[in-house]
Amino acid sequence: xxxxxxxxxxxxxxxxxxxxxxCIEKLKSGQLVEDDLRALLTSVDxxxxxxxxxxxxxxxxxxxxxxxxxxxxxxxxxxxxxxDTDGNFLYQTLEQAMDDGWRIIKFPEMVLAMDEQHNYGLGxxxxxxx
Amino acid sequence: MNSSSSANDFEATAAPTAPxxxxxxxxxxxxxxxxxxxxxxxxxxxxxxVPDDINQMVVDYLDSVDDPVRQGTEPTPIxxxxxxxxxxxxxPQAVGAVRSLLGRNITLPxxxxxxxxxxxxxSSGGWHRDGGTIYTxxxxxxxxxxxxxxxxxxxxxxxxxxxxxxxxxxANMMAHYGKIDRTVSTAAPAGSIFLTVxxxxxxxxxxxxxxxxxxxxxxxxxxxYWRTTEPTRDWIIDPQFDFNSFHFITSTGVYFEQFQNAxxxxxxxxxxxxxGDQFQRLGGQCWPITSTVRDxxxxxxxxxxxxxxxxxx
Numbered sequence: 001x002x003x004x005x006x007x008x009x010x011x012x013x014x015x016x017x018x019x020x021x022x023c024i025e026k027l028k029s030g031q032l033v034e035d036d037l038r039a040l041l042t043s044v045d046x047x048x049x050x051x052x053x054x055x056x057x058x059x060x061x062x063x064x065x066x067x068x069x070x071x072x073x074x075x076x077x078x079x080x081x082x083x084d085t086d087g088n089f090l091y092q093t094l095e096q097a098m099d100d101g102w103r104i105i106k107f108p109e110m111v112l113a114m115d116e117q118h119n120y121g122l123g124x125x126x127x128x129x130x
Numbered sequence: 131m132n133s134s135s136s137a138n139d140f141e142a143t144a145a146p147t148a149p150x151x152x153x154x155x156x157x158x159x160x161x162x163x164x165x166x167x168x169x170x171x172x173x174x175x176x177x178x179x180v181p182d183d184i185n186q187m188v189v190d191y192l193d194s195v196d197d198p199v200r201q202g203t204e205p206t207p208i209x210x211x212x213x214x215x216x217x218x219x220x221x222p223q224a225v226g227a228v229r230s231l232l233g234r235n236i237t238l239p240x241x242x243x244x245x246x247x248x249x250x251x252x253s254s255g256g257w258h259r260d261g262g263t264i265y266t267x268x269x270x271x272x273x274x275x276x277x278x279x280x281x282x283x284x285x286x287x288x289x290x291x292x293x294x295x296x297x298x299x300x301a302n303m304m305a306h307y308g309k310i311d312r313t314v315s316t317a318a319p320a321g322s323i324f325l326t327v328x329x330x331x332x333x334x335x336x337x338x339x340x341x342x343x344x345x346x347x348x349x350x351x352x353x354x355y356w357r358t359t360e361p362t363r364d365w366i367i368d369p370q371f372d373f374n375s376f377h378f379i380t381s382t383g384v385y386f387e388q389f390q391n392a393x394x395x396x397x398x399x400x401x402x403x404x405x406g407d408q409f410q411r412l413g414g415q416c417w418p419i420t421s422t423v424r425d426x427x428x429x430x431x432x433x434x435x436x437x438x439x440x441x442x443x
Contacts, residue, residue: 056306060384069385072308081254081308089309118265119386120298122307 011047012101019043051076053130055102057094058123062108064094069123094126102128135190140211148209153235153358158365159226163376165365165402168231170380170395172295172327173314176223180276180321184217188278189345192244196347206242218276219353224323228272230365231325231402232357239274239353247286247334247348249341254286255334257310258301263329265298267397267406269357273328276351279343280320286337286348287317293380294331296394304331312382328354362404363435373436374429378418389419400433408433 019040026032053075059066071082071089082090091097098104108124160168168174180188188208195205208214219225219238228236260273281287291297291313315335316324326332337348378392378399393411396418400409410416410431417429428437 056308058307058310067384068311070307070310072306074306083309087309089311113387118298119296119390121303122297122299122310123385 011043013047016040016043016047053078055082055097055128055130057082057091057097057126057128059094059108059126060123062110062124064126066094066124068092068094097128101130103130105129135194137194140191140194143213144207144210145212146210148207149215149238150206150209151240152238154220154225154238155234155236156220156222156225156229158230159223160230161366162363162368162371162373164227165230166373166376166378166395166399168325168327169398169402170378170391171292172330173290173292173324174227174326175316175318175322175324176227177322178319179221179223179323180218180278182320184213185278185320186344187211187213188218188351189343189349192246192278192347192349193345196246203246204241204243206240208242209239218323218351221323224274224325225355227325228274228355231269231272232355233359233361233364235358237356237358239355241353243352245288245334245348245350245352247337247350249285249337249346249348250339251286251334251337254336257291257304257307257331257333259294259299259304259329259331261301263301265296265329267394267401267409269327269361269398269402271328271354271356273326273330274323274353274355275316275326276323276353277316277318278320278349278351279345281317281322281348281350282339282342283315283317283335284337284339285317285342286335287315288332288350289313289315289335290326291331291382293382293385293391293395295327295329296391297331297385299331360404361402361406363402372426372438374417374423374427374432374438375421376418377421392418400436403435405433405435408435 023032023036023040026036053073056072057068058070060069068089068091071091072080073082073090074080084090091100104126106127108126112120164174191208191211192205209219215238225236275288291310318324378395379389380391380395383391397406397409400406412431416431418432420429423429426438
């Protein structure tokens, strides 16, 4: 069987946990039905068969808790500027992004920081994916 | 002229030739502090300096040449219109600032570009520095922008990143940048002109409003002035200005190695003063980073011509 790609909204792990706990509670009370499990399955599919998304976060230092100075996101349905409806960064820290399912795939390029006299690029850039 | 003016109407008022690249002189209008501010931030916004009647004629002209054949994106022949040359290119407040930064006998532009943005435009332009940028502590030319109509935040004004004229990057390697903190919007009233160091990072922001104003487009003219003389401190000198306590660190200093942009800005300022050879970066707590010195103390390494109590010109 050929799997159809599922490029729906990203399903955070926290949402999956909530759905599973909900199923457990329904199981305990005898209310669990097939549709509950199929909804859970859809969420799992969306989480695992989704197109890779990229998040760039520039910080003021190599410290992961450092001040976020720039952001961009390349994910279906998301503003590429990495902002919310109020114009603020989607994540105030790198940690918040990781809590939302992003994994670091590239740490800041230290070669660029070796030049004593000049500065290159915007801050220190972490690249994340999910 | 009015909103239905045609290109033929403007041909009737055109001079036989345009003053492309001609030199001219005027009085400087910036003070020591304003020149130092420009060195640090890399831009200067002059709101509402062009009179409304000139602004309206510019908009009419741009609308009359709005097609590719007539080079709507590069309406350089507008320089054949004497009212444009006098009212915009030689606008007293604008060229007073240009003259302060580029010295005597500056050249008029040789091309005029128009960033004519459709309204709305739901995507922003990418961050970039303009092609031809070099990183230097010289200032031999200025990139100047002019809004002939009001440009509100909803009309996609250009935003700039202060201090980024010393932040090295290739334009193609900036394309993935999105929101950057501490940027400055150039949203401004009609007739506003802003000057930048050529290599400053900038982008068009998204336009969320539909066709607006007289033109129904966001028009933003762009052109360069060039230096023809060696730099010297011949702007408005303020005898009370203290180069020891001036804060050369920009609001985006956090994007640099600590104090790095202050050294760059101070070096540029020294070059403009004609004392580039006096600039030295001693290391440690040297000029210009020790701006909290007290009681008229000179920072270590401050150029002799800028020392408190200096009698040098």
